[in-house]
Amino acid sequence: MTERNKLSIGVDLSPQDFDLVNVSKKSDKILQSFSFISVPLSYEFDINNQEEQFQPTFSDSYLDSSVISTRWFGKLSLFDCSRSLEYLYDELQWVNHIRLPCIIIPEDKSYSIEYIKCINTICSFTQSTIWISLLLDENTWERWNTLRKTLGYNLNIRPLLILQNKEIEFNLLSIWRAENVSGVIINKSLINEYGKIPRDLEIFIQSLMDFDISIILKGYCCHIKEIQRDAKYFEWLKESRMKTSRYEEITIPYRDQIEIPIQPLSENLESIVYECFEKEPFKYEKYKEAIIMAIQDKSDVFSKSTPLNPFKIVIAGAGRGPLVEITFKICKNFRIEHKTIIYAIEKNPNAITTLKFRKNKEQWNNVKIIFDDMRNVHMEKQIDIVISELLGSFGDNELSPECLDCLLPQILKDDGISIPYRYTNYIQPISSALLFTKMIVEQHSFELPCICNHYNYHPLSSPQQCFRFEHPTTQINHSRYTTLSFPMNYDAVVHGFSGTFNVDLYKTVKLSIVPNEHSPEMYSWFPLFFPLISPIEVKRGDVLELKLWRCETKFNVWYEWLVTSPVLSRLHNAGGKYSMSLQCSH
DSSP states (O other): OOOOOOOEEEEEOOGGGOOTTTHHHHHHHHHTTSSEEEEESBOOOOTTOTTOOOOBSSOGGGSOHHHHHHHEEEEOOOOOTTSOHHHHHHHHHHHHHHTOSEEEEEOOTTOOHHHHHHHHHHHHHOOSEEEEEEEOSTTHHHHHHHHHHHHOOOTTEEEEEEOOSOOOOHHHHHGGGGSOOOEEEEEGGGSOTTSOOOHHHHHHHHHHGGGOOEEEEESOTTOHHHHHHHHHHHHHHHHTSOOOOHHHHHHGGGBTOEEOOOOTTTSOOOHHHHHHHHTOHHHHHHHHHHHHHHHHHTHHHHHHOOSSSOEEEEEESOTTSHHHHHHHHHHHHTTOGGGEEEEEEEOOHHHHHHHHHHHHHTTOTTEEEEESOGGGOOOSSOEEEEEEOOOBTTBSTTOHHHHHHHHHHHHEEEEEEEESOEEEEEEEEEEOHHHHHHHHHTTOOTTSOEEEBOOSOEEOSOOEEEEEEESSOSOOOOOEEEEEEEEOOSSEEEEEEEEEEEEEEETTEEEEOSTTSOOTTOOSOOOEEEEEEEEEEEOTTOEEEEEEEEEEOSSEEEEEEEEEESSOOOOBTTTOSSOEEOSOOO
């Protein structure tokens, strides 16, 4: 078990907490126990004196620049926006001069044009991260959303929440999981005589601690022992959360990372991709369970099989051979390998090289390797079991239906078994300001579904079923269309839709990445994200209506999606600007 990141705790200082001479000693003493300090950059501005010059609250000559540039966070002084812009420029030049890593800006609830202009000025004048402090109440998220809409999505601007002793409906708090919250400010007065904060705020802070936020303690007048006492409480809050699962540990590097879906039919996968998939123990344990059950159910066929009339199994899309190995070992354990043939079909010439090496090295004597596109293979319906792992994050998005429905009618006996025999995909609306902003910054197309291990996000409604595919089937057309209605449980912004799936391998053996039924310890697939070019604001009680198409031609397969309520969105990916090619790379 890896150790969780240590909680980042900072201490807020006021001008009264230090003077120019003692600031270095006091800050050094605080920083021995805490991650950072937040300090005012200047004294309050006199709005009646427009000629007033900027005067910092401390001098850099008394301080170590390496400490200032990493562990000192600067608070811009409270101001109304009639203040001199020249004063603000001087303040920002001072920030750049001493290289502060972060600036904390107070909220102006009026969100006047002057305030917005001031924020934009700050953004353009400094590379420091900007935290905007917001007093947390029932309307805070709406105010923040208004500010963000005006400023535009920006990874460098993050909300900093000021907690107050006020009961707030938890639904209104949970939406902050979708925002890129930097931290929370906790005033000493919020902590009761037992050294705790109200239980609802405890739960809220613990939920935000998933994202390694900062805690800023305020109002302590440099009383180090009191700060240390209360800091231990917040460290305990973090440590007392549910322990990290193996799944969470393994997937940490992929959190909120945007990946382009692979196209294993039209592209030959590299060895490192195969290796990544093969490291998944849970998935292959379930495949093993399904194969054993299927072979046991075919015992009557085995009893009649001979080396000249063997039981026949196909691994469709064998890759580097993980399913071949599993099937071979099962046959060996059942002592039926001498009257069983395993056909490994693969179209990737590099994977074929690996399969041939393993066949010789591991003595897969009953394995026959077929180098071809599975859609071209014919065996006169002689096969008893067909096993494949052709599924993508949305189930069908790696063209499993198109591949298997060409192969199975040509090779599978009428009473033959397909593993898997059914898969179903699901979709739900989500809010994720971080993901939306990253797509802008990284210049990802909003008409291309992408793979994402959602973490800093919030689901806005439960997943609903989209499309289902079964094998074998007589249905040749793989086009699909559905309309889904999602009741909105929150005031929120919809940034897109998270697509997942579950698969029935054989009988009751199942795998799933659908929320609330996710197979434990399984990390082979992350959701497929369908982004919205323009985020949609929804209110609690609204019904969000989504139309989703799976389109196909002789050459390509693609998805199109459209929101029709509460507002009409653009039709995304119309005509298949981005599609999955049916042309084989072989």
